[in-house]
Amino acid sequence: MAGLRLGPLLRYVDWDTGGSATIWIEADRPCQAEVRCADGAGGSVRTFQIAGHHYALVPVTGLAPGSTTAYEVLLDGVRVWPLPGTAFPPSTITTPAVAAAGRPAPGLRLTFGSCRQAAPPAGRHGPHGPDALDTLAARLAADPDEVRPDVLLLLGDQVYADQLSQETRRWLAARRDLREPPGAQVADYEEYTRLYYESWLDPEIRWLLSTVPSLQIFDDHDVVDDWNTSAAWLAEMRATPWWPERVLSGLMSYWVYQHLGNLSPAELAADPLYEAVRAAPDGTDALRAFAAAADADPSSVRWSYRRDFGRSRLLMVDTRAARVLAEGGRAMLDPAEQQWLRDNALAGHGGYDHLLIGSSLPWLMPPLIHDAETWNAALCRGERGPRWARIGEDLRRRSDLEHWAAFPASFAALSDLIEEVGTGPRAPATVCVLSGDVHHAYVAEPRIPSTARVFQLTCSPVHNSIHAAVKWGFRLGWSRTGRWLGRGFSRHGRTGRPPLSWRRTGGPWFGNQLMTLALAGRSARLRLDQAHKARKGQRTARLVTVLDRELTSTAATASAAGPGGGTEGAYGPS
Structure with a gap:
C-alpha cells in the first residue's frame, strides 16, 4: 500500500x-x-x-x-x-x-519572510529561538476564527545545503565518509530530499503548508553560501570534484520541491520538461539534462514568475541563477530576464493597484552597506588597479557584498523601472520590493518623484540568528556616521553618488519574524510580527506585533517599533 x-x-x-x-x-x-x-x-x-x-x-x-x-x-x-x-x-x-x-476585486493578505532553518546547525551555540512560521501555524490551528494569509511568500533559504543540523550530519555520516569533500554538506539529490523532510515534516509546518497556498524562490543557501557571487568564485567552485553534482542536485530538487508549485495549470501544461518527466517511466535523466543546461547557460531557463491576485501583481525575480558574472558586464539579471521584468511590470499598466516585486536580496540597503558594495564592485572591475581588485574579491566573499548595490547598472535599471511604473495617472497606489536575506527587518522609502508610494520591505529571518557584530554593523549602516563613512568609500572607488537617495522609515528589527501586507482597493497596510518565547505558565511561543502601519497614508505611524515592544493581538491587520 x-x-x-x-x-x-x-x-x-x-x-x-x-x-x-x-x-x-x-x-x-x-x-x-x-x-x-x-x-x-x-x-x-x-x-x-x-x-x-x-x-x-x-x-x-x-x-x-x-x-x-x-x-x-x-x-x-x-x-x-x-x-x-x-x-x-x-x-x-x-x-x-x-x-x-x-464590484471591487478581492483584497490580498500576503505574508512573507526568508531564511528558515528547521534546526540550528551543528556547532552553533544556543538555539535560534522560536520559529516564526511554526508559531504562526500553531496560532492558526488553535483558533478557527483567526485571520489567515491568502498566500505565503517564502523568499529564499527554505533549506540550508551547507549548514546542517546535528541529526542530519549523523544521517550523512551513516551513508558516506564526511572526511571527503564536501564534508558535512549535502552532496547529491538524495541528501537534498533529507533537508526537505527535516524542514517540512514538522507537524505545525506540515499542516500550515497544507492549508495556506505558498509561493517560493531560492536564495544562496538552497545551493551554497554566496552562490554566484562572482566569476572568480564560480570558476573555483567548478574546479572542485564535488560541485557539479551539488549544483545539479540543488537545481533538480528545487524544480521538484519548490518551482513546480509556483506554476499555474496552464503553465504546467505548456512546460515540455514537466510533460517529459511525467511521460517517462523515470524522469531523472530528463530533469538532470535540464539542470545541466541551466547551470551551463542560466539564460536558457527562467525561474522568475508572475502571479496576479485580483488587482495586485507579484513579479518574483530570480536574483541568483540569472546573474551575469563577467566583471566587465556584471548584472543581477541577464538581458532576457531584465526585459521579462520590464515587460511584466508594464503589461496592463493601469490595470493593477499594487505592484509587488519579490527579490530575495534587498534593493535598498543601509546606506553604508550600499556604498561599500558599490565601492567593492569598482575595485573588483579594476578601477584602482590589479592589487585592489584582488583585495576587492576577497572582501566581496568574506563580507557577502553581493546585493543589488554590488551590480550598479542593475540597481539603476531597477530604480528607473520602479520610477517609471510608479509615475503618472496610471500608476499603482504602491510599488513594494519584498526581500529577505539580511537577518533583520526594516522599511525604507526612496526619494523619487513618483505618484505611487514606493517601499523596500525587508523581513528576515523566519528562523535563524544574527551575530552581535553584524547587528551592530547594520545599525551603523543606517546612522549618520555610517553615511559619512559610505561617502569615503564612494570617493576612494570613484563611484559617485547613488542614482537616488532613500530613508529608513521603520526598524531595524531583529528576531524571528514575518511581515504581512494587506491590500484592498488602493490601500495597503503592513504588519510585522515577531515570535517570542512562551511566557511563564504558557506552553507555546507567541507572535507579538511590533509594527502595524497604513502604507498609503502620508500620516502613517507605527504602533510600536522598539525591540521587545509591541502588542499581542490578532494576526490580521487591526
Whole structure:
C-alpha cells in the first residue's frame, strides 16, 4: 500500500476564476494520487519518478469561488491525509471571490519572510529561538476564527545545503565518509530530499503548508553560501570534484520541491520538461539534462514568475541563477530576464493597484552597506588597479557584498523601472520590493518623484540568528556616521553618488519574524510580527506585533517599533 512521505502542500490557487488549485505530494512508491474535497471538487494524477522518489502535483478543479472546503488525499484509493488521530483542523482550500462587473476585486493578505532553518546547525551555540512560521501555524490551528494569509511568500533559504543540523550530519555520516569533500554538506539529490523532510515534516509546518497556498524562490543557501557571487568564485567552485553534482542536485530538487508549485495549470501544461518527466517511466535523466543546461547557460531557463491576485501583481525575480558574472558586464539579471521584468511590470499598466516585486536580496540597503558594495564592485572591475581588485574579491566573499548595490547598472535599471511604473495617472497606489536575506527587518522609502508610494520591505529571518557584530554593523549602516563613512568609500572607488537617495522609515528589527501586507482597493497596510518565547505558565511561543502601519497614508505611524515592544493581538491587520 502506498504511503505519504511528504505533503500535502497547497501551492497554486486560481485568482482568475476561483475554480482550481494544485496540491503537491511525495509518495513512497508509484501510485495514483487523488484529492477529494468536501464540496465535490477534486482531481487525480499518476505520480512521476525522480531518483527513486515519487511525486505528484494534483490539479484540483470544480472549486466554488469565494469558498473554503476541506480536502483529503488518497493514494491508490486509500486515504492518507489527514493523518489518523491528528489534532490539527482539516486542511482546506480557500478560493477568492471573483469580482463581478461593477464590484471591487478581492483584497490580498500576503505574508512573507526568508531564511528558515528547521534546526540550528551543528556547532552553533544556543538555539535560534522560536520559529516564526511554526508559531504562526500553531496560532492558526488553535483558533478557527483567526485571520489567515491568502498566500505565503517564502523568499529564499527554505533549506540550508551547507549548514546542517546535528541529526542530519549523523544521517550523512551513516551513508558516506564526511572526511571527503564536501564534508558535512549535502552532496547529491538524495541528501537534498533529507533537508526537505527535516524542514517540512514538522507537524505545525506540515499542516500550515497544507492549508495556506505558498509561493517560493531560492536564495544562496538552497545551493551554497554566496552562490554566484562572482566569476572568480564560480570558476573555483567548478574546479572542485564535488560541485557539479551539488549544483545539479540543488537545481533538480528545487524544480521538484519548490518551482513546480509556483506554476499555474496552464503553465504546467505548456512546460515540455514537466510533460517529459511525467511521460517517462523515470524522469531523472530528463530533469538532470535540464539542470545541466541551466547551470551551463542560466539564460536558457527562467525561474522568475508572475502571479496576479485580483488587482495586485507579484513579479518574483530570480536574483541568483540569472546573474551575469563577467566583471566587465556584471548584472543581477541577464538581458532576457531584465526585459521579462520590464515587460511584466508594464503589461496592463493601469490595470493593477499594487505592484509587488519579490527579490530575495534587498534593493535598498543601509546606506553604508550600499556604498561599500558599490565601492567593492569598482575595485573588483579594476578601477584602482590589479592589487585592489584582488583585495576587492576577497572582501566581496568574506563580507557577502553581493546585493543589488554590488551590480550598479542593475540597481539603476531597477530604480528607473520602479520610477517609471510608479509615475503618472496610471500608476499603482504602491510599488513594494519584498526581500529577505539580511537577518533583520526594516522599511525604507526612496526619494523619487513618483505618484505611487514606493517601499523596500525587508523581513528576515523566519528562523535563524544574527551575530552581535553584524547587528551592530547594520545599525551603523543606517546612522549618520555610517553615511559619512559610505561617502569615503564612494570617493576612494570613484563611484559617485547613488542614482537616488532613500530613508529608513521603520526598524531595524531583529528576531524571528514575518511581515504581512494587506491590500484592498488602493490601500495597503503592513504588519510585522515577531515570535517570542512562551511566557511563564504558557506552553507555546507567541507572535507579538511590533509594527502595524497604513502604507498609503502620508500620516502613517507605527504602533510600536522598539525591540521587545509591541502588542499581542490578532494576526490580521487591526
